[in-house]
Amino acid sequence: MDPELNPDGTIKVAVNNSSSSAPAYTPPDIKMGEAIPPEFRDKPFFKDKTFVEVIKEHVNLQTLLGQRPTGIPKDDASDEEWGKFVSTLKPKSLDEYVLPETEFSKANKRTPGYEKAVKEIMADAGVPKRQFPKVVEGIEKFLSQAQVNQTGQTKAQEAEFEKLLDTTYGANKQIVIDRAKKLMGDSVDPTLQPKVAEVLKNISNDQLFVLTAVLEGIHKKYIAEDNFSGGGGNTGGDAVTWQTEAETIMKSEAYKDFRNPAYDFSHQKVQELFQKIAATKINKK
Numbered sequence: 001m002d003p004e005l006n007p008d009g010t011i012k013v014a015v016n017n018s019s020s021s022a023p024a025y026t027p028p029d030i031k032m033g034e035a036i037p038p039e040f041r042d043k044p045f046f047k048d049k050t051f052v053e054v055i056k057e058h059v060n061l062q063t064l065l066g067q068r069p070t071g072i073p074k075d076d077a078s079d080e081e082w083g084k085f086v087s088t089l090k091p092k093s094l095d096e097y098v099l100p101e102t103e104f105s106k107a108n109k110r111t112p113g114y115e116k117a118v119k120e121i122m123a124d125a126g127v128p129k130r131q132f133p134k135v136v137e138g139i140e141k142f143l144s145q146a147q148v149n150q151t152g153q154t155k156a157q158e159a160e161f162e163k164l165l166d167t168t169y170g171a172n173k174q175i176v177i178d179r180a181k182k183l184m185g186d187s188v189d190p191t192l193q194p195k196v197a198e199v200l201k202n203i204s205n206d207q208l209f210v211l212t213a214v215l216e217g218i219h220k221k222y223i224a225e226d227n228f229s230g231g232g233g234n235t236g237g238d239a240v241t242w243q244t245e246a247e248t249i250m251k252s253e254a255y256k257d258f259r260n261p262a263y264d265f266s267h268q269k270v271q272e273l274f275q276k277i278a279a280t281k282i283n284k285k
Helices: 051-065 079-089 103-107 112-125 132-186 190-201 205-223 239-251 263-284
Strands: none
Touching (some): 112 132, 132 190, 239 263
């Protein structure tokens, strides 16, 4: 809005004839002992206080609540400034951090490496010594629950593949599994056999099912005696029968192709047959 002008062109100024000074404040005549609700009259911050004193203390309190505590950097402070502040919170030594006992620690022995890593992470984050146990409890509660969930899933999976082994092989299940394990042990270097046996001892059902299914397929296709003996179901023990069986194996793809999964087994089988034949000849002399 344009200013209002006088006839001579000068700006018209409004004059306030009221007094510029506010009247003096006179506190109300309030008996605080009666004005304050009974349940608050004995509070130290109200007791024996005048109305003005209560108002001033309230204003001061609201002012303090709106202030950032001394020493805490502002949100836009530099990383260096925040780093200095965080360094005042964390302990001077990692040894001051004491790990609490939790359900996780009871079920799982903490390793030195785990303890050291937890303390270093907390120190880097500036976690105070007082808050350290609480944070660890929260982390390990999560780990413990995750472990329970994993165990449940593992048990369910074990049961599923146990049932699959039963369904697939029925009453012959253990025979087939033992045969598969023997084939795995016989097919590796003798120096590795103890290690293979150790792994097979604790193998899970899902892995056992896969290995058994594969090796049983190999056994039926390449290794079963009726494949090597022309279907004769060799059960004899004479040198002629062994000779025939060895020759049959030597004609097979399993014996001739080193890439065949049964290559090593077939060569071992032939060697055993010739050893039996040689032993028979020695005994006849």
